[in-house]
Structures are given as structure tokens and as C-alpha cells.
Amino acid sequence: MKKVFFGLLAGVSLFASAQTAPTDSIPTNPQSQQNAAQRLLSSNLSQQGLTVGGYAEAHLNRATGENAKLDVHRLVMLFGYKFNERTQFVTEIEFEHVKEVYVEQAFLQYTIADNVNLRAGLMLVPMGIVNEYHEPTTFNGVERPSMDKSIVPSTWRELGLGVSGKWDAASLRYQAYMFNGFKSENDGKFLGGKDGFRSGRQKGAESMMNNINVSGKVDYYGLPGLRLGLSGYFGRTQSENDVEDLEGADVGIAMVGLDARYAYQRFTARGQFIHASISDAKEYNDFYEYTNGDGEIVRPDLGSALQGWYLEAAYNLLPQDKKQQLHAFARYEDYNTHASVAEGTVKNLAYDRDEWTFGLTYKVAPGAAFKADYQLKNDAVAGSQTIKQLNLGFGVWF
Template structure:
């Protein structure tokens, strides 16, 4: 694709220039609850975040019910065993009744530039998967590419290294982690849902081979943060359980139930005074999609997992109260254009489903009452390629982070 080649060239030139540029006393970008817990000098520390949403479809001359939801309430606890060893844990309740352990890992710090982590961790892919506290992004809901291309919140069990190198204005992460589940008696991956249903989330996860997740961030120019993320691994399948190495027929069958996943992400954040600009781009390659789709056919109908998936967005926001002397609150209108396609390309002999290619326009306003409390409202327009019109929805919500 021409746009992919152009983007790769532009980002390569940008990174080459920026890594040789002199830092201007810039600080490392966004913070999240994990970073706050690890910075705490208390033996026991805690934090959390949550959101309550109202989603109301409208238009198309039809009456539609709105949806009110305590979308999530999350409590995070950190415990410092020593100056070097800490525990981070995150307990999440979604939709009032679904309980998850979202993170549970040990962090051993040799120095600020070298830390070892092991346990259930977030996969370092893009902005939102790591910085998903609802006060950290504009709009009531997370950007849709961070649900349909990168299956946020994406967490798996693993081990690896992370650190900050101030001299280079750089942060890095590199982990070996268990991969997606592609088959557990039925197909877990598809064109409609992408990789999302394949997340194992640390719950009795299976693994034959680990995947590799890496990320580098550069923050050396004032107000600018650039990120480059990559993931490569093979999915996991229940068919490899107790499989004889000499049984070539069963091995070939099991091989048809897995795919390879390679994902590349590029993101940019710029904030200077009242202006904020963000952008993300993801490209995912799926290997063995043809064999997988044939093997996971149901009722005579082949599965439709794409061979590549692509998503991107660009967003602009502006704090209207930046220079206001009568208030310390923030009032931030924003607009975001997104596009994604879970079937950017398909295996030979398959036809793309135009319902899976969508563009999204989101515009709204966020009012930060005090630091950590934001009232949000937006309108979201979604149009699949198969349609001539946009579906419309009004969203409102309250977001907290402490």
C-alpha cells in the first residue's frame, strides 16, 4: 500500500532526526496508575480509576434505547518489599458484575535504566493500551481502533525488561509473553472480531511458544512524544495438548489451528500550551490465515479472518480555559478522525467484507473539574464501507482517576 510505504519512510526519517536532536529539558509523556504506584515511597499505596457512561444512538427515523453503564471501576494496589522490589496489582470490575485481575506483576529495579518485570502485564502497544485511564484520553469511549485492531485492554503473562534512559530521552520495554488463543474447540479469531476474543488475560493461559513485545518512546523535544511498538508471535491452540511429536497427521491438524501475528504501531503525542495533537497507526499481519479459515469453518461456511488489519486516527484538541484567570478548570473540545479495517487484505479465494472497513468521526468536549475528575460529552459517527450513511450516537460520561 502506498500510504503504508510513505508512512514508514516519514517515521523513519523523523526518528532519525529526533534521536539526534538535543533534548530541551522535556519530561517523559503521560503518566498512569502503574507509574504512580512505582514512584511512591510508601510501603503500601493504592490508586484507581473508573467511568460511568451514557450511550444514546439517534437518527435513522427509529426509536432506540440508550444505555447507562458503570463501565468500569478499578482499584490498584502497590506494595514495596524493598527499595528495589515492588508488587503492582490491578483489580477491575466491569459492568458492575464482571471481575478481572488486569495486572499482577513484580518489578525489580536495578536502576532507572534497567528494571525487570514478571507477571501479568499490559502489552506495550500504542498509547491507549498502557495509558487507558479514562482521564487520559478524549471522549467517553476509547478510540475504536484500540478495540478492533489492538484489543485493549490487552494483557498477558510474561517477563522482560523496561527502563528510562534520560541521556537519550528514551523509554524502552521488551517482554516475552504468552500469545493469543486461536483455538480452544472453536475459532477464537475472525474478521468481525479480529484478535479480540483471543486474549487469554492470564486466566489459565496456554502457551507453546512465547511472543515478543517491544516498545521505544522518545520524549526529547518539548511537548513531543513519539512511540514505536512491535509484537511478533504465534497463537496458541488447545490441539497441541498431549500431542505426540511422531504423529504428523495430528501435528498438521494442530498447525492449521494457529496463525502468526506480527503487529507494528506508530504513535505521536504533542502538547504545547493549549494545543494537543495525537495520532496512532497500526498494521497487523496474519500468517496462515487461509489454512486457519478453512480449518475453523462452521456449518460449511469458512471463517473470515483477514490476512492484514490496519487502523489509524488523528486527533486535535484545544483547552479553551488555558489563559483564563477566573478558573483553574479545563474545557477541551476535540475532534478525531479514525479508520480501520480488519480485512485490509484477505487470503486467496476469499472476498473482503465491506462491513469490516469503517470510518469514524468523533467530536466532543471534556470538562476537567479538578485534576482527576472529567465530565465528557461527544457525538460519534460510524460508517462502514458497505453503507452510504453514518450511524449516530450521543455519549456522555464521568471519568475519575486517583
């Protein structure tokens, strides 16, 4: 079956090669950055038909006291189709770790008016930077920032409906959606712990909804070289029909994010701050407490607040007139999935973490980069050792 599938992909790619988006490098100026969906939507503005693309990354990770791990982390096929001047479809099909297959995006966009687009389907939740701009040549570091895995569970996507567009007179880009939300109990997995909401993602796979969640983001690009973002996500988790009216079956989530990207000549910088408040965390942890096969009481350890931030600076070591770029960068992250806890939950200091990442991103051609970095990872547990990790890899996007 896989051979047939890959054969079909190859055939479609050959057929559509004349309509494929050009392989341009990611602009340094954050005001003109596009992600995969935006490139697909904009690449066939003058023609109808199919547009194809893709991105991929492979990694080597070696942490203190462990063997090196090598992984084809992800291989993604991108498809866009323009039905007419108003109607387009975008999808991402992702293979992770060689053996796992996901649909990362699948939405239909209809242009209602200039700069007002109606969207419906499986879409990225607009929170922070990396969740929307996660293609491997759009960020420094072999791995995505850690807080974008634990606080913002990238890649975070759900089924929904909403609008997006730009208001150039005010230098604003906007998005506003209604989504289904995290699942309170997801095939025996619960919210909480070091990964926060990550286990609750439904990813569009026979998703359940009994509470509507709303999400939005506004980006401002009115100052040279600067892009500012304000994000919000509000609602409740989803629970099964037979328990949805019981106290503790779901929790309320209010998440806000601030992010900034800046570029001046060969210098670039970015940063973000995310805070998520959780209501009914105590009731949730009580409700989903259970006794395992060994007679031990197991209790979710969802906190009542999650919070994280990072700052990153990078400098291109090669002259600006060179097509290749060599970015040296440093990033500091501080994030905590137990920023605060409700009564009955003991704050776990291992969830209070900080990281330094130092590295190089060598963009050897438009859309292709080799990466290397070294990380120092700590937590707030007294006497805990710093984890030192070497990461090597490459990323492509076309």
C-alpha cells in the same frame, strides 16, 4: 462474598490512606504523563508499604434508532506494594459492567540497576497509546478510540517476562517482553470478524502457551512537548496440544505501531498508526471451519492484514492559569480488520470503517472529568447509513 470482598477493600484503603498517591491531574505535556502502574511504582519511592488508588467511568450511549444504554463501564481498584528499595508489586482489579471481574495487571518489578527493571506477571502489551494509557482522564471521548478495540484489542494484557527502563541521556524509554499469545480457538470463539484479535485474548486466566511471542516499545521524548512511540509484537497464536502441529492450527502475527502525542500551551494533538500482518490465515480459516446445528457451514473470517489509524486535535477553552480545563476536540479514525484477505475469504466491506468524533472533556478537578461527544460512524458497504451516536459520561482517577 462480594460484601466481604468490598469490606476488605474498604479496610485496606483506610489503613493505607496515608500512603495513597496524591490526586494530581494528568499533565498536558505528554512527556510527563504516567499511567496507573507508573504512578503506583513512583508514589512510594521514599517509603515501603502499600499504595492504593483507583479509576472508574460511567457512560450513556444512544445510537441511531436505539434506546439509550447506561452502564457503569468499569470500576478499578489499584494496589501497589513496596517490599524494599528494589522490589515492588502492582495490580489492577477491575469490575466491568457491574457484574464482571477481571485482573488487569499483576506483576512483580525488581530493579536490577539504574533504569533497568525486571518485570514478570500479567502486564499490558505496549502497543499504541490507549492500551497503556487507558485511565479515563488520560484520553478525550467517552469511549476509547474504536481502533483501540478492534485493531489493538484494548485492554490487551498477557502473562510474560521482560525488562523496562529509561535512558535519559538519549531521551528514550524502553520496554521488551516475552508473552504468551492469543489463543487460536478460545472457548468456541475464533479470531477474525469486526473485532480482529479480541476473542483470542487469554487475560492471564489459566493461559495456555506453546509459542513464545515477543513485544517491545521505544518512546522518544527529546523534543519539547513531543512524545513519539514505536511498538512491535511478533509471534504465533496458541493452540491445543493435540492439534498444534497441524497446518492451520495457529497463525503468525507481526504487528507494528507508530504513535505521537504533542502539546503546546492550550493545544494538544495525538495520533497513531497500527498494521498487523497475519500469516497462514487461509489455512486457519480452513482448519476451524465447522457445521453448526442447523447444518450451515461456519468459517472464521480472519483477514491476512488489519490496519488502522487516527488523528486527534484538542484545545483548552479555559485560560491556562485556571485549575479547571475544558478541552474541545475532534478525532478521525479509519480502520479495517479486512485490510487484505487470503484466498477463500471474501472481503467484508462492513469491516472497513471510519468515524468522526466531536466532543468536550471538562476536567472539573484534579483526576475528575465530565465528558460528552457525538460520533458519525460509516463503513464501506454501498448504501449503508451513517450511524449517529451521542455519548455522555464521567471519569475519575485517584
